[in-house]
Each structure stands twice: as structure tokens, then as C-alpha cells.
Amino acid sequence: MSTALITLSDLQFAWPGQPTLLDIPEFTLERGQSLFLKGPSGSGKTTLLGLLGGVQQAASGRVSLLGEDLGRLSSSARDRFRVDHTGYIFQQFNLLPFLSVRENVELPCRFSRLRSTRACERHGSVAAAAAALLSHLGLADEALQARRADSLSIGQQQRVAAARALIGQPELVIADEPTSALDTDAREAFLHLLFTECRAAGASLLFVSHDQSLAHLFDRSLSLAELNRAATPAEV
Amino acid sequence: MHLIRIALASLANRRFTALLTVFAIALSVCLLLAVERVRTEARASFANTISGTDLIVGARSGSVNLLLYSVFRIGNATNNIRWDSFEHFAEHRQVKWAIPISLGDSHRGYRVMGTDARYFEHYRYARSQPLKLAQGRAFGDDPFEVTLGAEVAQALGYSLGDKLVLAHGVATISLLKHDDKPFTVVGILARTGTPVDRTLHISLAGMEALHIDWQNGMPARGAGKVSAEQARAMDLQPKQITAFMLGLNSKIATFSLQREINEYRGEPLLAILPGVALQELWSLMSTAEKALFVVSLFVVLTGLIGMLTAILTSLNERRREMAILRSVGARPWHIASLLIVEAFALALAGVLLGLALLYLGIAASQGYVQANYGLYLPLALPSRYEWTLLGAILGAALLMGAVPAWRAYRQSLADGLSIRL
Structure with a gap:
């Protein structure tokens, strides 16, 4: 098995009735690597994440994750593949407000048998895995873990989202502007926690943001405009 | 099981509208059953007026x-x-x-x-x-x-x-x-x-x-x-x-x-022949009785449409919820079944509350109705016909739940993981 986690080749994508948005001849992300992908809003990064998650389908070219060509899988197989191998952290409001903190963290294991099995192998039970991850991320308080997710501060919520992305050790964590709602100090602290946990889990991290100031913390840094041949010159 | 847990937690989060919906369904169910019970009893007591006379x-x-x-x-x-x-x-x-x-x-x-x-x-x-x-x-x-x-x-x-x-x-x-x-x-x-x-x-x-x-x-x-x-x-x-x-x-x-x-x-x-004449007389009155029944059926339908409206209006504001669920691995049919579960839970709660209201009402008014109208309303378990009616209401709720479920299914396919508002 190659060491590449994500491989994109000759990828082209356009929304119906619109000009080509993405045209990426080649892109790889190695296992265990952390990558900073810079992209302003409107540059197609959400679409790219959709393609990596198998929610959108490329018009041509190949998207492969762990050597599996996503284009060849049925849509339900893609859904299953995504949750088995990818954890997501979004910009804000990542959590289901009406569930408890711990229930939110456990969600991926409810939908993915693979991640549930992995969590159990390592921690004995899904609940124990959630508790362990939360305490690594500074949310060890059991009373807090039982609270409704929306009773937490934004910073705490993002750490809960990170725990959820990491539970059951997916090979890839995709973070889409997870720090934009945090202040500068909290941003770096959050990133350090995220790196530590990704490393501990052996997960690759694909971090998408427009905030160049964080780029130096990553193994690699790229701009979407450099990757994307369809990008307008102004973006480069 | 976790789907049901998520659906119920989401409903509890919107408890005010959910309670109103449940209450509307409960009242309509109670009305339907009350009409049905009075109708059955009136007919029975009518047929019971005379017996043995040829x-x-x-x-x-x-x-x-x-x-x-x-x-x-x-x-x-x-x-x-x-x-x-x-x-x-x-x-x-x-x-x-x-x-x-x-x-x-x-x-x-x-x-x-x-x-x-x-x-x-x-x-x-x-x-x-x-x-x-x-x-x-x-x-x-x-x-x-x-x-x-x-x-x-x-x-x-x-x-x-x-x-x-x-x-x-x-x-x-x-x-x-x-x-x-x-x-x-x-x-x-x-x-x-x-x-x-x-x-x-x-x-x-x-x-x-x-x-x-x-x-x-x-x-x-x-x-x-x-x-x-x-x-x-x-x-x-x-x-x-x-x-x-x-x-x-x-x-x-x-x-x-x-x-x-x-x-x-x-x-x-x-x-x-008293039996034949009773039939004849009852058929004169049965038009009013049928009208009453039809009206109460429409009240139930109104209750269910209220539920449908409440769920459909909630769909848009719940796009984020759907996207989050999709990102943690829920497939579109999971999302659709969440909404069906939700509709069923609302209707079931409505039916149970309606039954409770009915029995409370009967217990409270039994003596009065017997004394004033000569009708004995039994505090009996629902009859087979009443069970059928209740089952039909739940079935209709499931069918109605399919409408928002279908919309959410389409919506979650289109939205994917992007959280839109």
C-alpha cells in the first residue's frame, strides 16, 4: 500500500450551468501528514471538501482515499466509506445542540461500525473512548460532559468537535476553518491540541483556512489557487 | 435505537411546537373517539329499547x-x-x-x-x-x-x-x-x-x-x-x-x-316487527350521526395537517442539524427516517394523550350523561373498531411523515456537508 492517503488526479468539477470551478491535475496528502490549505471563500474549497467526502462527484478525474476510487463506489458506499475514514470539524455550530456533549462525540460510532470497533478496541467502550478524548482536550469534567452541547462556550464546542472527529481513529481529519470563531490565543492552543491528538491517532490532518498566520504550524502548506488551474490569476 | 434517541431529543428541543402539535392531535383523537363511543352506545341503547316482542x-x-x-x-x-x-x-x-x-x-x-x-x-x-x-x-x-x-x-x-x-x-x-x-x-x-x-x-x-x-x-x-x-x-x-x-x-x-x-x-x-321498524327509524337518524362522524374525521385530518405544517416549517431551520448528521455518517435515508420517526412519535403521543383525555372525560361525565340522556358510556378498553381508527390515524401520520422525509432526503443530498443557513 502506498503512503498516500488522498490522491487527486486530473480532477475537474463544475456546478451545473457554471464554468469549471476546480481543475486539479495532481494532489496528494501523505499518511500522518498535516497540511495547511489556504483558500479564500469562493475559491472552491467547500466543493473540494465535498469531493473528498464523496458528497459531490467529479465530472472527470479520480479522487482516491486510502487507495479507494471514490467515483467507483455507490453513493451509500461512499457515505459509509466517508464516516469510516474521515472526521470533520467545521467552522462553527458543529454540534447537535440538543444532545449531551458525550453523545455528540459518540455520534460517528453510531453510524460507523468500523470506528465503533476501533474505539472499543482501544478504550473498552465507545463511552470510555469519548471520555478519554474529551479529557485529553481539556474537558475532563464529567458533569460538563453530560451537559447539553449548546451550553458550552464556542472554544469548548470546537474541542468537542475535535474529539468527535477523532473518535474511532479515522485516517483523515478534515478541518474547515475550525478556528475562525476563536481568538488568537485560543487558536494556537486549539491547534496544538489538535496536532497532538492527530499524531496520537496517526491521522492525517487537512486544514482549510484563509488565515495564513497559522500555516507555519503545519508540515506542509499549500494554496488552493496554486493547485487549481481553473483559479483566476487574481487569486494566485 | 440511536435514530429514535436523536429524533426524540430533537423534538424535545422544539418542545413548545411539539407539545402544541401533540395537543391538537390529542384533542382531535379524543373528539373522534368520543363521537364514536356515543354513536355506538346510542345505537346500542336504541336497539336495546325493546326485545323479545315479535x-x-x-x-x-x-x-x-x-x-x-x-x-x-x-x-x-x-x-x-x-x-x-x-x-x-x-x-x-x-x-x-x-x-x-x-x-x-x-x-x-x-x-x-x-x-x-x-x-x-x-x-x-x-x-x-x-x-x-x-x-x-x-x-x-x-x-x-x-x-x-x-x-x-x-x-x-x-x-x-x-x-x-x-x-x-x-x-x-x-x-x-x-x-x-x-x-x-x-x-x-x-x-x-x-x-x-x-x-x-x-x-x-x-x-x-x-x-x-x-x-x-x-x-x-x-x-x-x-x-x-x-x-x-x-x-x-x-x-x-x-x-x-x-x-x-x-x-x-x-x-x-x-x-x-x-x-x-x-x-x-x-x-x-319492532326490529325492522327500529332499523327504519335509526336510518332516519343515521344521517346526522354519519355527519358527526365525518366532521370528527376531518378534525383529525386537521390535527395531522397541523403536524405536517409544523414539521415542514422546521425543516429549513434544521438544515444545519441534517448537515452535521451527514458529516458524522448519517446517510440520506437516516435523515428521512428521523423525520418519519418524528411524525410517528408526535402522532403516537397525540393518540395516547387523546385516549387519556377520553377516559378522563368519560369518568367525569359518566353519571351526568346517564342521568340526563339515558346513555351509559362504558369505561371499557377501546373496541376493535376504535383500535382500527387509532391505527389508521398512526398510519396516516406515517404517510404524512413521508412528505417532510422526502424533502429532507432531497435537501440533505443537495446540501451534503455544507452547513447553510
Whole structure:
């Protein structure tokens, strides 16, 4: 098995009735690597994440994750593949407000048998895995873990989202502007926690943001405009 | 299981709208079941008014009219029939028993019926139940004794030994009273839930004694007056009665005897089968009853549409919830089933609350309804038909849940993982 986690080749994508948005001849992300992908809003990064998650389908070219060509899988197989191998952290409001903190963290294991099995192998039970991850991320308080997710501060919520992305050790964590709602100090602290946990889990991290100031913390840094041949010159 | 947990938690998060929806469904379910129960009971008590009687015979008029005055004490006979006609058929070889009935007087709005001991012996209501005395005895040989129906005694507060005066005619306020010949209460019948409860029973002799000195529909004056004491000594054999009921030796003879009575040469008579006439009468009323049922069905439909509206309006603001679920691995059909579960949970809660309301309502109003309308509403478990109705409501809710489910399915396919607002 190659060491590449994500491989994109000759990828082209356009929304119906619109000009080509993405045209990426080649892109790889190695296992265990952390990558900073810079992209302003409107540059197609959400679409790219959709393609990596198998929610959108490329018009041509190949998207492969762990050597599996996503284009060849049925849509339900893609859904299953995504949750088995990818954890997501979004910009804000990542959590289901009406569930408890711990229930939110456990969600991926409810939908993915693979991640549930992995969590159990390592921690004995899904609940124990959630508790362990939360305490690594500074949310060890059991009373807090039982609270409704929306009773937490934004910073705490993002750490809960990170725990959820990491539970059951997916090979890839995709973070889409997870720090934009945090202040500068909290941003770096959050990133350090995220790196530590990704490393501990052996997960690759694909971090998408427009905030160049964080780029130096990553193994690699790229701009979407450099990757994307369809990008307008102004973006480069 | 976790899908149900998520659906319920999400509903609890919107508990105000959810509760309103549940309450609307509950009220509509309660209304539907209440209408259904009253309808069933009304029909049953209607069919239970008379039993065991094979033929009712009166002067020739309409069958519904004859049934109304002879059994329900509503309306009046167009004509009387002769005593010898009654005797002729009472002694018919096919006839097992015969009950003469004489109507026309009243007491404070309640009808008076003249009859004889055969009435207490042979009259049956509901499932062949005989009349029972709650207190005292049936009227005896003295013509001025009266046996009251349960409701008469209760509503007018009579007890054994009380004296009462009957009025001529059936108007609530009658100008002509038989106040020279008061009656003594000697018995009170047990409640039957039929028009018997609203009847005062006297002997045919008593009925005859009341009118013995009447001429041309007016009481005699002065010397023509006959006192109660004098009446007792006179021959009180009636010459006319209003109707009679017949029980036959064999049901098979019913139609041939009916034809024989209808073709009787002595005077024009009409014989009806109570069951058939009851059906005929009920079919007159069943239009209103069906309308009521249809209206309550529409109320249930309104409740369910309210639920559909509440779920559909929530869909847009829940796009984030859907996207989050998608990102943690929920497939579009998971999202769709969440909404179906939600609709089902709302409807189920509504149905259960509706049942609770119904039983509370019945428990609270049972006595009142029985006393005032003669309807006994049982606190019984839902009947098979009621279960079917409830099942149909849940089925309709599931079907309606499919609409937002389908929309959410499409929406979550289109939105994917992007969180839009």
C-alpha cells in the first residue's frame, strides 16, 4: 500500500450551468501528514471538501482515499466509506445542540461500525473512548460532559468537535476553518491540541483556512489557487 | 435505537411546537373517539329499547309512528283499537303472550301508560332483560295505584306511598287534571336506560276509571261526576286500548300473523316487527350521526395537517442539524427516517394523550350523561373498531411523515456537508 492517503488526479468539477470551478491535475496528502490549505471563500474549497467526502462527484478525474476510487463506489458506499475514514470539524455550530456533549462525540460510532470497533478496541467502550478524548482536550469534567452541547462556550464546542472527529481513529481529519470563531490565543492552543491528538491517532490532518498566520504550524502548506488551474490569476 | 434517541431529543428541543402539535392531535383523537363511543352506545341503547316482542299492533298508520308512540312514548296514536280486536289476537293459537297498552295521559311531562300484569311478566329490553322493581311492587287490583319508571321517581322526587295526580293529554302543562282521582305510588322500577324509565305505569282499570265520567273529551260536571270510591265499584273493563305487543310461540309464524293482522276484517290494524321498524327509524337518524362522524374525521385530518405544517416549517431551520448528521455518517435515508420517526412519535403521543383525555372525560361525565340522556358510556378498553381508527390515524401520520422525509432526503443530498443557513 502506498503512503498516500488522498490522491487527486486530473480532477475537474463544475456546478451545473457554471464554468469549471476546480481543475486539479495532481494532489496528494501523505499518511500522518498535516497540511495547511489556504483558500479564500469562493475559491472552491467547500466543493473540494465535498469531493473528498464523496458528497459531490467529479465530472472527470479520480479522487482516491486510502487507495479507494471514490467515483467507483455507490453513493451509500461512499457515505459509509466517508464516516469510516474521515472526521470533520467545521467552522462553527458543529454540534447537535440538543444532545449531551458525550453523545455528540459518540455520534460517528453510531453510524460507523468500523470506528465503533476501533474505539472499543482501544478504550473498552465507545463511552470510555469519548471520555478519554474529551479529557485529553481539556474537558475532563464529567458533569460538563453530560451537559447539553449548546451550553458550552464556542472554544469548548470546537474541542468537542475535535474529539468527535477523532473518535474511532479515522485516517483523515478534515478541518474547515475550525478556528475562525476563536481568538488568537485560543487558536494556537486549539491547534496544538489538535496536532497532538492527530499524531496520537496517526491521522492525517487537512486544514482549510484563509488565515495564513497559522500555516507555519503545519508540515506542509499549500494554496488552493496554486493547485487549481481553473483559479483566476487574481487569486494566485 | 440511536435514530429514535436523536429524533426524540430533537423534538424535545422544539418542545413548545411539539407539545402544541401533540395537543391538537390529542384533542382531535379524543373528539373522534368520543363521537364514536356515543354513536355506538346510542345505537346500542336504541336497539336495546325493546326485545323479545315479535309484533307491535296498533291502529293503521305508519310503522315508525306506531313504534314511536308505543315504545318511545313520542307522538300520539291516530286512533284507538277495540278491546275485542286485542282479545281476538291474544287468544290466537300462535300467540304466546300479549300485552295491552293504553296511552294518552301524562304527569308533568312524563307519559302514563295503562297496561296489566302481563307487562311486568313479558316485557323485555336489551338482551332479554325483564323489568325489575327497585322498590315496592307492581300496581295491583286497586285501580289507583301507579308504578314509576326510575327516572320519573328520581327527577320528580317520588317515593313509595306518595300521591300524585295525572293530567289529561300529553302536554307538559295540561289544563285538565284528573285531580279527583289521585294515584298512590306502590313501586319504582329499576333503571333500564330505555323509555320505560320515563313512564308511569297504571292498570287498564285505572286508565278506565280516570275517564269513566268523561264525555266528548271533557270531564263531567256536577251530578255526572264519579268519585274515586264510586269508580272502584264500577265495571272498569276497558273497551278500547291504544296498541298491544305480541310474543309468538314460534318466530316462523311472525310474517303470517303479521299479514293476518294487517288483513283483519274487524277494524284496520297495523302490525310491525319492532326490529325492522327500529332499523327504519335509526336510518332516519343515521344521517346526522354519519355527519358527526365525518366532521370528527376531518378534525383529525386537521390535527395531522397541523403536524405536517409544523414539521415542514422546521425543516429549513434544521438544515444545519441534517448537515452535521451527514458529516458524522448519517446517510440520506437516516435523515428521512428521523423525520418519519418524528411524525410517528408526535402522532403516537397525540393518540395516547387523546385516549387519556377520553377516559378522563368519560369518568367525569359518566353519571351526568346517564342521568340526563339515558346513555351509559362504558369505561371499557377501546373496541376493535376504535383500535382500527387509532391505527389508521398512526398510519396516516406515517404517510404524512413521508412528505417532510422526502424533502429532507432531497435537501440533505443537495446540501451534503455544507452547513447553510
